[in-house]
Every structure is written in C-alpha cells, then in structure tokens.
Amino acid sequence: MTVQRYLSAAAVSIAAALVLSAASTLAHHATTAFYDSSKKVEAQGKVTKFVFMNPHAYLYIDAPNASGTIVNWQIELGAPISLKRTGWTPETIQVGAELKVVGAPSRAEGTYGICCARITRPDGTPIVAGGRVTEERPEEQKEKK
C-alpha cells in the first residue's frame, strides 16, 4: 500500500467519524421532510439570535435571499446535549457575528431554513477553535469519499 493509499484510508476513517458524529446530533427527526438535501444554499450575514435549547439548537442570521432581499434565515443545528460534547456552548456564537452558512434549503415555499450546514466565518475559518464546527449531511461525506 502506498503512502497515498494510507492517507486516503485515514481520510475515509476521519470522514466516517464525522458522518457518525453529525448523524447523532441530527437524530431527533428525519430531515428530508423539511429540507431538500439535493440542493445547496448559501447565506452570509450577521447573527440575530442563537438559541441553544434541546432538542435542536437554532442560529438565525440576516442575509440576502436569491433576489437580494434581506431575510432572517433559520439554521437548524443538532441537540445541544450532543453539541456540548463537541465543544459548543451557548456562547459559541454571539449576536452580531458575521457568519457564512452552506447547507440544504428548506422545502416549504417562502421559507428560509437551512439544515445540515457548514458554518464558518466569512473567510472559511472555523468558529470553534479545535472543535468540530460542521454538521454535514451523510450524503456529503459519502460524496467526499
């Protein structure tokens, strides 16, 4: 086995671990009824609210929609009781912080929800030093493999 293959195997292992951790935090309900995982949407703007309550934490940001109008996006995260074990706290995200969110858009017409999102600072750097900051969909992880 070449070094490259070793690295690939390691990457797959890490990716698998991330899939598992992400799935565990999204396990209160199925997401397919709410979000279209075949699509991707991006929102970048200032945080208006961060609700760190079980069964799901929610992040709210003011950001433009597809037509350029500023709307309040609701981003669904995992259960705080699980997120806490990966380094998240109610203070992880502060109101007013500028963030970039990429994830699956909500299905109902006229709604602005995002699930299973990658959340970073606008330059792509993580928001939790040394901790996991993404909750990617298992399908995404499979694609990466």
Added chain:
Amino acid sequence: MKATRGCAAALLVAFALASRPGAQSPAAPDNIPDFSGIWDGTARARPVNSDNVPWTRGKNFPEVNERALAYMKVFDEAIAPKYDCQPATPPAIEYDPYMMEVVQWPDRVLFRYEKDDQLRTVWLDGRKPTSLDFSLQGFSVGHYEGNALIVETTNFVFDITGFDDYNGIPSSSQKRVRERYWRDGSDLRVTVTVEDPMFLRKPAEYTTRWIPGPKGYRLSAFNCDPESARASVKFMPAKYK
C-alpha cells in the same frame, strides 16, 4: 420532624450512591448481572435511527395490518408529538441515539434516558399494573433469568408514533414490549420484541447494543424546549390545509 429529615437524607444519599456512573448499587444482590452505569447509544455504538433503522425493509420491518396502513397513509409528520416534546416510548426509546443510565436496586431497575429526561422503572417485586397504571411509557415488570434481565411492559396509552416515529407507525393500548438485556463483553445488548394486535400482524423485533459511556460522564438535564422542538415544522410543505 428530625426522623423525617433523617429518612429524606438517607434516601438522597442512597440514590446518589446508586446513581454514580459505573457504580453498582450498594443494595443490589451480588448474584445478578451488572448492567449499572452510563451507556452510550449514540452513533459511536450503532447506526443512528432513521426510516430504515432499526426497522429495516426486507429484514425485520414490521408486518403491519390494514389498520396500521390506514394510519400511516393519513399520517402527517407535522402531527408527530415529538415536535411538542412528547418523548419516545418503547420500542423507539431504546434506540434513541443518546446516553442512558441503568441503576439496579433489589426491587427495581431504573432506566434513565438523557433524551427528554425519561425515567422507566422496572419492578422486580412481583407487583402488577392496575387499571390506573396506563401511561406513555407503560408499566414495566421484570426478572433476572441467568445472565439476562427480562422486562415486560404493558399498559401503554395510544400513541400515533408509538411504534416508530420515522415511519409514522402507531401503537395501541394493547402494545406489549419484551426486552431482554444481557452483557456481551463490555457492551450492553438488548433484544426488543413488540406485539400489538391492533396494528401488527405478528411480533416484530430488533437487537441492538450500547457501549460504556465516557468515563465520569453524568447525564445532563434535557429540558426539551417546545418552541425549539417545533421550530422547523414550518419548513415542511403542508400535507393538510
């Protein structure tokens, strides 16, 4: 008054001792299998629940009757009680991907589930449910059989997602759940068997496991917030107007 305070203090101390992670209850008999401690049922231990887990099509998916199919057809995800913080019940609660604590006392076994702060008491003293004992989690009795704990639960109330909330399969007050717990090395395993003549043509069952919880871990309060539980329901296209 002093005696009452003394008794209360003794009870608190006893529960604190029995609740120590990984600790055997000091009052538990020696000749029973040790299931006590914190158990990890998250994705580290097993695949996360979904519409095909733990009930898998082509394998152990329940054979439901016409009544169940009718309920499943009209089922609307928005009505699922979990969006109002109603907890999962057997046979779903055993598969929730969270931590669980088991405490063994001489006359009962306590199953504490971190999700939704649920406590199930399994009575070992021979008591029977009365007509007043119907509840969401039912009434559980049990006994040890060799190295296993057998739990029989009845007296459930009707629950629109009481068999499986991912497929909208209901359960009735005739639901009976049998659980067999045993140790497999460091793992805790269970086989859950469900009968419900109102909705199932024949019993259905799955087997799963927990791994030992993180060292020193203590269950946290879940304190389900109804607003957060229902916050994403508006993202589903409405099935009914």
